[in-house]
Amino acid sequence: MITLRGLTKRYGDTVAVDGLTLDVEEGRVTGFLGPNGAGKSTTMRMILGLDRPTAGRALIDGRPYASMRHPVREVGALLDAKALHPARSARSHLIAQARSNGIPVRRVDEVLETVGLAKVARRRAGAFSLGMYQRLGIAGALLGDPPVLILDEPVNGLDPDGVRWVRELVRAQAAQGRTVFLSSHLMSEMQLTADRLVVIGRGRLLADTPMADLLATSASASVRVRTADPADLSALAGRLRADERVTVESPGGGRNEIVVRGRTAAEIGDLAHRLGIPLHQLHSVSASLEQAYMELTEGSVEYGAAASPRPRVPVGSVPTATTEG
Numbered sequence: 001m002i003t004l005r006g007l008t009k010r011y012g013d014t015v016a017v018d019g020l021t022l023d024v025e026e027g028r029v030t031g032f033l034g035p036n037g038a039g040k041s042t043t044m045r046m047i048l049g050l051d052r053p054t055a056g057r058a059l060i061d062g063r064p065y066a067s068m069r070h071p072v073r074e075v076g077a078l079l080d081a082k083a084l085h086p087a088r089s090a091r092s093h094l095i096a097q098a099r100s101n102g103i104p105v106r107r108v109d110e111v112l113e114t115v116g117l118a119k120v121a122r123r124r125a126g127a128f129s130l131g132m133y134q135r136l137g138i139a140g141a142l143l144g145d146p147p148v149l150i151l152d153e154p155v156n157g158l159d160p161d162g163v164r165w166v167r168e169l170v171r172a173q174a175a176q177g178r179t180v181f182l183s184s185h186l187m188s189e190m191q192l193t194a195d196r197l198v199v200i201g202r203g204r205l206l207a208d209t210p211m212a213d214l215l216a217t218s219a220s221a222s223v224r225v226r227t228a229d230p231a232d233l234s235a236l237a238g239r240l241r242a243d244e245r246v247t248v249e250s251p252g253g254g255r256n257e258i259v260v261r262g263r264t265a266a267e268i269g270d271l272a273h274r275l276g277i278p279l280h281q282l283h284s285v286s287a288s289l290e291q292a293y294m295e296l297t298e299g300s301v302e303y304g305a306a307a308s309p310r311p312r313v314p315v316g317s318v319p320t321a322t323t324e325g
Contacts, residue, residue, distance in 0.1 A: 001023060001024065001025055001026055001060075001061060001179055002023070002024035002047060002058070002059070002060055002148065002150075002179060002181055003023055003024075003057075003058070003059040003060075003062070004020045004021055004022050004023075004024075004043075004047075004056070004057075004058050004059075005021050005056055005057050005059075006019050006020070006021055006055060006056030006057070007019070007020040007021070007043065007046060007053055007055075007056035007057065007058055008020075008053060008054045008055040008056050009039070009042050009046060009051060009053055009054050009203075010054045015202075015203050016039045016042045016203055017039040017042050017043050017046070017053075017200075017203045018039075018202070018203035018204045019055075019056065019204070020039075020043060020056070020200070020203075020204075020205055021056075021205070022198055022205065022208050024179055024181045024198070025179065025196075026147070026177055026178060026179040027174055027175075027177050027178075027179075028174050028180070028195040028196055029170050029171060029174045029180045029182055029193055029194045029195050029196075030179075030180065030181050030182065030194065030195070030196045030197070030198060031182055031183070031184070031190045031193065031194030031196070031197045031198070031211070032044075032181060032182060032183040032198050032200075033183070033184075033190065033197060033198070033199045033200075033293060033297075034199060034200040034201055034206075034297065035201060035297055037202075038200045038201050038202060038203065038297075039200055039202075039203040040152070040183050040200065041079070041152060041183075042203075043058075043200070044077075044079060044150055044152055044181075044183070045079065046058050047060065047065065047150060047181075048065050048075070048077055048079070048150065049064065049065040049066040050079075060074065060075055060148055061074070061147070061148070070101045070102055070144070071101070072097055072098075072100075072101040072103065072140075072143055072144035072146065073101055073102070073103065073144035073145070073146055074144070074146050074147065074148065075146050075148045075149075075150060076140070076141030076142055076143070076144065076146040076148065076149045076150070077141055077149075077150045077151075078134075078137040078138055078140070078141045078150070078151045078152060078154055079150075079152045080137075080152075081130075081133040081134045081136065081137035081156075081157075082133050084125055084136075085125070086124065086125055086126025087124060087125075087126060088124070088125055089121065089122045089123060089124060089125065090112065090117055090120065090121050090122075090123065090125055090128075090136050090139075091108060091109075091112065091121040091122055093125060093136070093140075094108040094111065094112070094136075094139060094140060094143060095108050097140055097143055098143060101143075101144055103143060103144055107143060107144075107145075108143070109121075111139040111140075111142045111143055112139055114139065114142060115135040115136070115138050115139045115142075116135060116165075117132065117135050117136060117139065120132070129157070130156070130157030131157045131158045131159060131162055133157070134154060134155070134156060134157050134158055134162075135158075135162070137154070138151070138154060138166070138169070146178075147177070147178050147179065148178065148179040148181075149170070149173055149178060149179065149180045149181065149182075150181045151170070151180070151181070151182045151183070152183050153183055153184055153185070154166050154170075154182065154184070155167075155184060155186060155189060163186070163189055167189065167192060167193045170182060170193060171193065174195070182194065187288070187289045187290040187293060188288075188289070188290070190289060191211065191215075191288065191289035194211055195210065195211060196208075196209065196210050196211060197209060197210075197211055197214055197289075199293065199296055199297065201296075201297050201299070206296050206297065207296055211289070214289075214292050214296075215286045215287050215288075215289065215292055216264060216284070216286060218286075218287035218291055218292035218295060219261065219262075219287075219295055220261075220287035220288070220291040220292065220295070221261065221284070221285065221286050221287045222259050222260060222261045222284075222285045223259070223260045223261075223263065223264065223265045223268055223282065223283065223284050223285070224251075224257065224258075224259055224260075224281060224282075224283040224285060225257065225258050225259075225260060225268060225272075225279065225281065225282055226256055226257045226279065226280045226281035226282075227256060227277060227278065227279055227280060228256070228278065228280055229256075230255040230256055232275075232277040232278070233255070233256060233257070233258060233277075235275060235277065236258075236268075236271065236272055236275060236277055237258050239271060239275065240260055240263065240268070240271070243262070243263075245262045246260065246261065246262035246263055247260070247261045247262060248260050249261075256280075257281070264284070265282050265283070265284045268282060269282055
């Protein structure tokens with residue numbers, strides 16, 4: 001388990017991380033999200049003892065990282081895949097890590113096989129592509145067979161097959177009882193990979209919640225409801241509209257169907273049951289992680305680009321429709 005209590009980092013007047021308190025538990029993949037500059041990398045560096053907190057503490061299984069005698073056997077980390085000597089081969093790089101942490105050299109060959117680099121193990125790392133660097137970094141994180149994995153953007157530079165491989169790898173590690181703390185900007189991939197999400201913005205905690213709960217409570221989530229009798233539907237819609245937090249729409253002007261936002265399917269079903277209204281359809285439509293994330297971080301984006309300007313139409317000209325083909 002990773003434990004953060006009041007974790008804070010200041011650089012002069014800039015607060016990079018602001019009082020983070022959370023637990024990253026074993027047996028699940030915890031996704032770590034936030035806009036650029038939100039403090040994700042700084043948080044991971046403090047967990048690994050690379051940056052000293054201004055206040056608070058970061059513990060791994062109840063201990064600071066700096067107190068570990070053989071850290072590679074207790075925590076596997078990937079922060080910067082290119083942080084190695086480019087003249088060393090992949091195998092030599094991992095052997096140096098193994099020997100400094102009392103790990104048998106045969107384990108080096110095992111992890112190289114696991115990440116798909118066995119055939120290029122003796123090639124200079126400086127000639128590697130970004131995807132190969134990432135695989136070598138993951139090999140280093142797995143080297144000591146540690147109970148905790150901390151991975152910062154591990155799928156960056158990987159092709160679709162590599163992205164899927166990382167997803168399956170980290171989920172398998174969590175299924176074996178390990179703690180997996182993973183950051184990524186690929187929302188669709190994070191939605192497939194993570195069980196729980198930690199979201200920060202401007203260094204502050206915005207959410208610490210199961211993936212399913214975040215998607216279900218998003219403003220973009222909805223429930224489609226259908227009844228046989230339009231009068232029943234009207235009565236149900238009226239009761240739902242009594243709550244100002246709930247929106248009710250009629251798709252396509254239909255008389256027997258509504259779309260509800262702000263209430264779960266279970267809550268709507270319970271209300272219909274109390275009113276004695278039979279339902280023919282009650283279907284939840286979850287938001288995507290991208291939609292939920294954008295809602296959550298809307299006020300926390302530090303480096304936002306300006307909206308694209310609309311095309312200018314010369315004065316006196318009349319736009320005309322064109323047909324392709």
